[in-house]
Amino acid sequence: MAFLKVISLEEAQExxxxxxxxxxxxxVLVEQALGRILAEDIVSPINVPPFDRATVDGxxxxxxxxxxxxxxxxxxLKVVGEINAGDIPTIDLKxxxxxxxxxxxxxxxxxxxxxQFEDVDRDGEExxxxxxxxxxxxxxxxxxxxxxxxxxxxxxxxLGFKDTALLSAVGFSTVPVFRxxxxxxxSTGNEVILPGKELKYGQIYDINGRAxxxxxxxxxxxxxxxxxxxxxxxxxxxLILKGTECCxxxxxxxxxxxxxxDLTASIIEELGEVKVHGIAIQPGxxxxxxxxxxxxxxxxxxxxxxCLTNFTLLVSPLIKxxxxxxxxxRTTRKKLSHKVFxxxxxxxxxxxxxxxxxxxxxxxxxxxxxxxxxxxxxxEVPENVEILDDGEEVEVIxxxx
Amino acid sequence: MAFLKVISLEEAQExxxxxxxxxxxxxVLVEQALGRILAEDIVSPINVPPFDRATVDGxxxxxxxxxxxxxxxxxxLKVVGEINAGDIPTIDLKxxxxxxxxxxxxxxxxxxxxxQFEDVDRDGEExxxxxxxxxxxxxxxxxxxxxxxxxxxxxxxxLGFKDTALLSAVGFSTVPVFRxxxxxxxSTGNEVILPGKELKYGQIYDINGRAxxxxxxxxxxxxxxxxxxxxxxxxxxxLILKGTECCxxxxxxxxxxxxxxDLTASIIEELGEVKVHGIAIQPGxxxxxxxxxxxxxxxxxxxxxxCLTNFTLLVSPLIKxxxxxxxxxRTTRKKLSHKVFxxxxxxxxxxxxxxxxxxxxxxxxxxxxxxxxxxxxxxEVPENVEILDDGEEVEVIxxxx
Numbered sequence: 001m002a003f004l005k006v007i008s009l010e011e012a013q014e015x016x017x018x019x020x021x022x023x024x025x026x027x028v029l030v031e032q033a034l035g036r037i038l039a040e041d042i043v044s045p046i047n048v049p050p051f052d053r054a055t056v057d058g059x060x061x062x063x064x065x066x067x068x069x070x071x072x073x074x075x076x077l078k079v080v081g082e083i084n085a086g087d088i089p090t091i092d093l094k095x096x097x098x099x100x101x102x103x104x105x106x107x108x109x110x111x112x113x114x115x116q117f118e119d120v121d122r123d124g125e126e127x128x129x130x131x132x133x134x135x136x137x138x139x140x141x142x143x144x145x146x147x148x149x150x151x152x153x154x155x156x157x158x159l160g161f162k163d164t165a166l167l168s169a170v171g172f173s174t175v176p177v178f179r180x181x182x183x184x185x186x187s188t189g190n191e192v193i194l195p196g197k198e199l200k201y202g203q204i205y206d207i208n209g210r211a212x213x214x215x216x217x218x219x220x221x222x223x224x225x226x227x228x229x230x231x232x233x234x235x236x237x238x239l240i241l242k243g244t245e246c247c248x249x250x251x252x253x254x255x256x257x258x259x260x261x262d263l264t265a266s267i268i269e270e271l272g273e274v275k276v277h278g279i280a281i282q283p284g285x286x287x288x289x290x291x292x293x294x295x296x297x298x299x300x301x302x303x304x305x306x307c308l309t310n311f312t313l314l315v316s317p318l319i320k321x322x323x324x325x326x327x328x329x330r331t332t333r334k335k336l337s338h339k340v341f342x343x344x345x346x347x348x349x350x351x352x353x354x355x356x357x358x359x360x361x362x363x364x365x366x367x368x369x370x371x372x373x374x375x376x377x378x379x380e381v382p383e384n385v386e387i388l389d390d391g392e393e394v395e396v397i398x399x400x401x
Numbered sequence: 402m403a404f405l406k407v408i409s410l411e412e413a414q415e416x417x418x419x420x421x422x423x424x425x426x427x428x429v430l431v432e433q434a435l436g437r438i439l440a441e442d443i444v445s446p447i448n449v450p451p452f453d454r455a456t457v458d459g460x461x462x463x464x465x466x467x468x469x470x471x472x473x474x475x476x477x478l479k480v481v482g483e484i485n486a487g488d489i490p491t492i493d494l495k496x497x498x499x500x501x502x503x504x505x506x507x508x509x510x511x512x513x514x515x516x517q518f519e520d521v522d523r524d525g526e527e528x529x530x531x532x533x534x535x536x537x538x539x540x541x542x543x544x545x546x547x548x549x550x551x552x553x554x555x556x557x558x559x560l561g562f563k564d565t566a567l568l569s570a571v572g573f574s575t576v577p578v579f580r581x582x583x584x585x586x587x588s589t590g591n592e593v594i595l596p597g598k599e600l601k602y603g604q605i606y607d608i609n610g611r612a613x614x615x616x617x618x619x620x621x622x623x624x625x626x627x628x629x630x631x632x633x634x635x636x637x638x639x640l641i642l643k644g645t646e647c648c649x650x651x652x653x654x655x656x657x658x659x660x661x662x663d664l665t666a667s668i669i670e671e672l673g674e675v676k677v678h679g680i681a682i683q684p685g686x687x688x689x690x691x692x693x694x695x696x697x698x699x700x701x702x703x704x705x706x707x708c709l710t711n712f713t714l715l716v717s718p719l720i721k722x723x724x725x726x727x728x729x730x731r732t733t734r735k736k737l738s739h740k741v742f743x744x745x746x747x748x749x750x751x752x753x754x755x756x757x758x759x760x761x762x763x764x765x766x767x768x769x770x771x772x773x774x775x776x777x778x779x780x781e782v783p784e785n786v787e788i789l790d791d792g793e794e795v796e797v798i799x800x801x802x
Contacts (some may be wrong), residue, residue, distance in 0.1 A: 010768070028722055030596065030611065031614070031626065032617045034618055034619070041554070046600065047532070048770055049605060050600055050602075050604070050605065050606070051602060051603060055766075055768060076620050084591070085590060085591055085592040085603075086590065086591025086592035086593075086603060086604065087591075087592075087603055087604075088602050088603045089603065104590070104592055104605075105592070105603065106602060106603040140768065140769075142719055144769075144772060145765075145769045145770050145771050145787075146771060150415070160801065161611075161612055161614075161615035161616045161618070161619055161801065162612065162773065162774055162800075162801075164611050164612075164615045165608050165609075165611045165612035165615065165705070165773070165774075166770065166774050167596070167611075168596045168606060168607055168610070168611035168612075169596075169605075169607075169705075169770045170596075170606065170610040171596045171597065171598075171600060171606045172596055172597070173595070173596045173597025174597070186727060189486060189487065189489075189505070190487025191486040191487035191489075191505055191506070192487075194574070195431065195568070195569045195570075195571075195572045195573055195574045196572065196575070197572075199447065199451055199572060200489060201451075201452060201489050201490075201507060202452060202486075202487060202488055202489045202490065202506065203487065204449070204450060204451065204505075204570075205569060205570050205571065205572045206569055207566050207567075207569055207570040208566075208569075209569070210431065210432065210562075210565050210566045210569035211562055211563065211565075211566035211569075213432070214435045214562035214565045214566065215562045216559075217435055217562070218435070218561070218562055225432065231486075231487070247675040256478075268622070285416075304566070304570075311789065335570070363455075364546075367456060367541065368541075368545075368546045369449055369546050369547060369567065369570045370546055370547060372563065373563055373566075373567050398409025400561065400562065
């Protein structure tokens, strides 16, 4: 194998950023678009309301017919028809006439106002109006709510229920969204077995497979758990190939230390190219990143907390990129609850949990499942720092979306 | 129809609370459990690790063999085998012997410590140890991470990726969750058509169907949009019956005013019982609530903002109840940006948006789609209040989860 050059986190992130992956767009039904990421700006193809609409129950009139009306000299207009919501009006309203109209119904041609039912009297064929109506009274004009061609939603927006409702209101039945990145997830290790199976002595249940697959889903991707590779070339190669065939990227966990790390690197060398041989951070130094057929393959650490930390630093931004979104770590500034010791010359990321508005370092070790469960995120201890004092403010990079 | 008694919001909420609906439990695959609500407390069926596990690469030993060791008088132990992760150790370690062991592998019987590879020398069949090892060195004891029978997750928890990973780590392949409430959604109105169809003059696209269905989904329910009922008894009755057959509850929008309101009430009277004829709030006064075959049927207002306000006040708590969760409105306290006028003797809920940390009243009217889209929630103006001054602090009840 080639000389194993360990690079900085920023160099690794730059390499990942240059991978030949682009967001793809697909058209989905609006009824299946909840939670998806909008791929184009949406402008309204119609006016809302699409027509001048009555906002009250009453009589559609030509307003100028009423301008001389008063309590003592009411205006009488002949009622020549009735329009209900959903009706298509065929009447062309002549001066001196009116039409009974219900809320939501379209105004007939010639009408420019609706006088409310409660404000008038009806006398047989006639409606009696006691005060002048102004043009637009009782009417919502076409486009007054939403104007045709106005910008409704911006590209990159995660569609919530008000957004899908808005798309519906202007007539969209389908909408362009970014295709969910397809992510193959592989666990490794002879001792690792699938949950649900009986545990034999010396075996442990898989944790990283589920954690990574569901973390991908929470980010908006689609995850395919391909299974657990044994510590041999055939098993690992078969699953990596399956992953590059079915998905946009492949994530291995446990493939970044010892035997499996070397196997992973060698398989990537055979099928493609190793781009990152190691990163100068702890955890994550033995992280392997390569390309096979243009598909990124990540060998992440096996310890759950280390795996998730490296996933957050390296993979989350790529998934977000494929969803057309700029990635920013979710962060929060907190004071440290306890003093933290680090090793000089080593850039460390330490798991912490947030408790009572403090960042509490988790000291159980990244091999513990409970460290992983307790951790809300991690803090960085730079290379030249040996001690972070309790009470010192730190930036916590949070796990998850 | 019976005398139409208008009751208070609290009375209506109490009636809904007494409806004969209970959360139901179903067992789902852990790989499909992300986002679901846990229906039972989960205790660990196993120890994690399930066995005493090596935490370093090195030699498994009986620690007492080394207690006399020193730099000048090292202890030599015979290496009688090798155990890798995933191996099932068959060796029973005798005094004076050791076994080569890799990280994650189970300790052989008799061994109680692992001395690290880097700290010893190997000489043919023997390992040379220069300092005493204490019992437990280089070992994670069975159950040290998670103890068998310890409580892991509490009933009512919404499962995130760390929770599904934890379930996986202790061997669960399925998990009991609350069944998603099945909610039938019906829109009404002769003028309302499905998005995607061509709009004829006088028609508008449905908005409430999509809004309510997707709001139900965001809350954790399953929504079934049954279509748009015409303003006639046959059409409406057919869809209401379909809803009570397929779902746990039926939500109609636009069925709460005018003709459709009366039709809805009459159909519920025929097939079941009307429980609420109206609520003394604005919007929502003509809201109809009934039971058909023990299934709640809600006739919500037609204006989008009014519909969503009543959905939030009346339906959200019921959906949350079926998900085994106590419902609390999401609220935030903000200062009003503008003076608000209300009508004395009327309990009003007014849509507001949150902007620059202020609650901004939306004055466009609840008939406007844009009011609905702009609104982040609503504020209450009590019956005896006519004016809320700008700068006054108000509690905003937020839409959505």
